[in-house]
Amino acid sequence: MKKLLFALLFPALIFAQKMSTVKGKITNKFKDPIEGVAISYLGQGTTTDKNGFFEFKIPVRKTVAVTFSHVSYKTFTKKFTTRGVRTINFSPTLEIKNQDLEEIIIKNRKKEVQGITDINIKTVETSVGANSGIENVLMTLPGVNNNNELSTQYNVRGGNFDENLVYVNGIEIYRPFLIRSGQQEGLSFINTHLVQNINFSAGGFQAKYGDKLSSVLDITYRKPKEFQTQVDLSLLGGSITVEDVFLDKKLSAVVSARYRDNSLLVNSKQIEADFNPNFTDIQTLVTYTLNDKIDINFLGNFSLNNYDYKPLRRSTRFGTVADPIELTVFYQGQEEDTFQTLFGALSLDYKVSEDFNLTGTLSSFNTQEEEHFDIAAAYRLGEVNTNIGDENFGEADFTQGIGSQINHARNDLDALITSAQVRAVLKDGDNEWRAGVKYQTENIKDRIREWEVIDSVGFSVRPPATNFINEQPYVPFTGPITPFQSVRADNEVDTHRFSGFVQFSRKTSWNDHDIWFNVGVRAQHWSVNPVGLNSKSQIIVSPRAQFAIKPDWESDMLFRLSGGLYAQPPFYRELRGFDGQVNPNTKAQKAIHMVLGNDYSFKLWDRPFKLTTELYYKDLSDVNAYSIDNVRIRYRADNVTDAYAYGLDMRLNGEFIPGSDSWVSFGFLKTEENINNRGYIARPTDQRIKLGVLFQDYVPNLPDLKAYLNLVYNTGVPGGAPAYADPYDFQNRLRDYRRADLGVSYIFVDANKKATNGFLTNFKELTAGIELFNMFDIQNSITNTWVRDVFSKRQFGIPNFMTGRVLNVKLKMKF
CATH class of the missing domain: 2.60.40.1120 (Carboxypeptidase-like, regulatory domain)
Structure with a gap:
């Protein structure tokens, strides 16, 4: 039974x-x-x-x-x-x-009314790219451009790399000075494993942020709450992060060490070379809670970038299908660069009352940089045989030009930047006051020894000059050999800066419409004291304002208007001209900003979406014109240029796939400059059209198998000009930048998927994945190499291509 x-x-x-x-x-x-x-x-x-x-x-x-x-x-x-x-x-x-509760939620939209984009750290952690991290996600936003996947730098709305503010826990972050290519940059200062909040503004930002022209990236590192270890491994390097709390949770500490080797990426480029680029970084954040009102924090960083480069051979084809040309270059010599940086910041947060907070910070940044190279290159510029029936079809069988060049540098730089600042926040109901003062000193010691000798069919090519007509090789020159380019300088500069700001914010209402506004002003006095030159002092004042209104409409709409007079006092790199000499009279670049924005939140497929649209205009004066070679910026240091920029940015983000945040962005930009009243030409950052896609998906019947896609399309920027050439004569553009990176990962264990038996119970999180960079193997170019044709005396701009298709494997573990 x-x-x-x-x-x-x-x-x-x-x-x-x-x-x-x-x-x-x-x-x-x-x-x-x-x-x-x-x-x-x-x-x-x-x-x-x-x-x-x-x-x-x-x-x-x-x-x-x-x-x-x-x-x-x-x-x-x-x-x-x-x-x-x-x-x-x-x-x-x-x-x-009810409406009362909605009012409470409105207060949490403070970032939206300020025109700040809040980026989810989970989106950053899963992003795919050669430089995965916060900057990689920024590249998919409208108005943010860069056609160099080896660099973490970015241009915002027509500005250059030096016009972006980066803060970590309210402390301004700096990057090395001498780096001239993305291959040398290594790791971004921002360690993704330590990040809690990411805020980004592409323009029209508040007075509490510093004196730069383009954008603000405001990062907050998190405080640990329990013991945890995270290990990340990939073919490009790895990292380990350990955190814990001590002394009855009064003391918390997190330490993260990272290592990166770019060999996998740089070996996919067109130049055959012996590369050894490796980068090491250690960061720590320690917080001690003295009592319920006082927190003491220490943020420290050590970074060492070693770049050893021995080029061997390069072969590049360019031109048209009917008339292809091949450049073949043979190299000798090597480049050895070292960039070592130290950073430390000690801060004290004092909660005077529920509505009044004070923060004091002392910080110091030191960078010691060596750029040493001796590279000889012999090149051949030849026509490619296009006769299909010929036995030499596809080979370069007629030489248009033969030449060589020697590049030499012994550049050394030591910079020490020290600052002290105090900031205060006072809240009074719907009113908020913020104020701060800062003192900063900069000591720069720079030794420049750099020259280039060019030889064409046996004759040393002299640099162009007003009293010399270069007829070589037809008419030989019998004088001494003169470098085509030569920069020799010894600079020591001390800069002292006093700056401060005050701003007022208020949230109120008009009838049934919610209103928020902010007004503020910044001021800075700085003095430049170069050894052997007269010192110079200057003052700038920067008023700024923001206004936002959320109408009492059935549709969820928010309108914003912001702007002001923004100024960027010159840093050392902007003081140094093309000849390496410092000009202490260089003035602050100025820009009038106007930004009109709209946020429209709605439901599509019963899921939340938001369309953000911004129109902007910049009128720039006292501009310090510059040239860009890869990531190296060289300024004229003369303030004789006017410029403007305007454009449209749009982004649609939401749950295209349920539970996964994705977005599509579009940007249009036009920026031109007028150098010394010669007429307007495109600026080096004139990237007209931008399209970015960040997409996340998962397999419906296997949701732990996820896919991530990053797509970027940028129209080409001006390709630069040869040395000593007039930029007005060289306005041709590089080819469009197109890139697609794909990642696939599988979650074995995470917060929503606990293991109940086996070795997986040892993990809080375990994820494995593969990444395919540049999945369509598109040849993108970053700059041009300029080569001479001895017969026609023409200059050929030969594209320097970026990385090809690369496969990476990664593993993420948390204990």
Whole structure:
């Protein structure tokens, strides 16, 4: 009888064990996660965690009504039915119960009314790119451009790399001075494993941010709450991050060490070379809570970049299909560069009262840089045989030009930047006051020894001069050999800066419309004291304002207007002209900014989306014109240029795939400059059209298998000009920049997928994946190499191509 009863019940027992999983994230209409949502079903229940995530199981082949409820939001019920075991991804958006609660949520939209883009750290951690990290995600935003995947630098709305502010925990971050190519940059200062919040503004930012012309990247590092170790490994390097709390959680510390080797990327380029580029970085953040009012923080960083480069051979074809030309170059010599930086900052946060906070910071940055190279190159410029029936088809069989050049440098730089600042925040209901003062000193010691000798068919080519006509090689010159380019200088510069700001913000209403505004002003006095030259002092004042209104409309719309007079006092690199000499009379570049923006939040496919649109205009004066070679910027240091920039930025972001945030961005830009009243020409950063896509997806029946795609399309920028050439005569553009990076990963363990047995129980998180960089193997160019044709005396701009298709494997572990 027992056997018969078991036989009858066994199928039912097996069926009862079959369960499907429902998981997702609950947010409000502003995409903020909602913690503590009660989820009830079949007499059971669960709640969402602090990030809004939930997970529960339901039986298959049964309709289950699930109720979602929260004290501040409207309750709703959803029915689920599954025919087999599967995972259902469901990420609902809860509606606010009443207008009063909506007012509370509006206060959390402070970043939106300020025109600040808030980037989710999870999006950064899963991004795919040769330089994965925060800057890699920025490249997909409208108005942010760079056609160099080996560099973490970026241009914003027509500005250059030196016009972007970067803060970590309120402290300004600097980069090395002598780096001239993305291959030498190594690691970004920002360590993704330490980041908590990422805020980015592409223009029209507040007075509390410093004196730069283009953008602000404001990073906040997190404070550890428990012991945790994270290890990341890939074919490009690895990192280890350890964090813990001590002394009854009064002391917290996190240390992260990173190592990167770019050999995998640089060996995919067109130049055959013996590369050894390796970069090491150690960062730490220590916080001690003295009492409930005072926190003491220390942020430290050590970075060492070693770049050893021995080029061997290069072969590049260019021109048209009917008239192809091949450049072949043979190299001798090597380049050895070292960039060592030290950074330390000590800060004290004093919470005087609930509404009044003070922060004091002392920081110091030191960089010691060596750039030493001796490279000889012999080149041949030849016509390619296009006769299909010829046995030499495809080979360069007629030489148009033969020449050589020798490049030499012994450049050394030592910079020490020290600052002290105090900032205050006072809140009074809907009013907020912010103020701050800062003192900064900069000591720069720079020794420049750099020259280039060019030889064409046996004759040394002299640099062009007003009293010399170069007729070589037809008429030989019998005088001494003169370098075609030569920079020789010894500079020591001390700069002292006093700066301060004050700003006022208020949230109010007009009828039923919500209004927010901010007004503020910055000022800076600086003095430049070069050894052997007269010192120079100058003052700038920078008023700024922002206004935002959220109309009481049925549609969720927000309008913004911001602008002001922005100024950028010269840093050392801007003081140094093409000849290497310092001009202490160089003035601050100035720009009038106007930005008009709109945010439209709506639902599509029952999921939240937002369309952000911004129109902007910049009128620039006292501009310090420059040239760009890869990431090296050289200034004229004369302030004789006027310029302008205007454009349109648009971004649509939302859950194109349920539970995954993705976006599509579009940008149009036009920027031109007028050098010494000669007429307007395109600036080196005139990147007209930008299209970026960041897309995340997963397999419906296997949601732990995820895919990430980064697409970037930029129209070409001006390709630069040969040395001593007039930029007005060289306005040809580089080819368009097109790149697609694809990543696929599988989550073995994470916060929503716990292991119950086996070795996986040792991990808090375990993810493995592969990445395919430049998946279509498109040849993108970053600069031109200029080569002479001795017959026609023409200068050929030969594109320097970036990295090809590269496969990377990575592993992420948390313990």
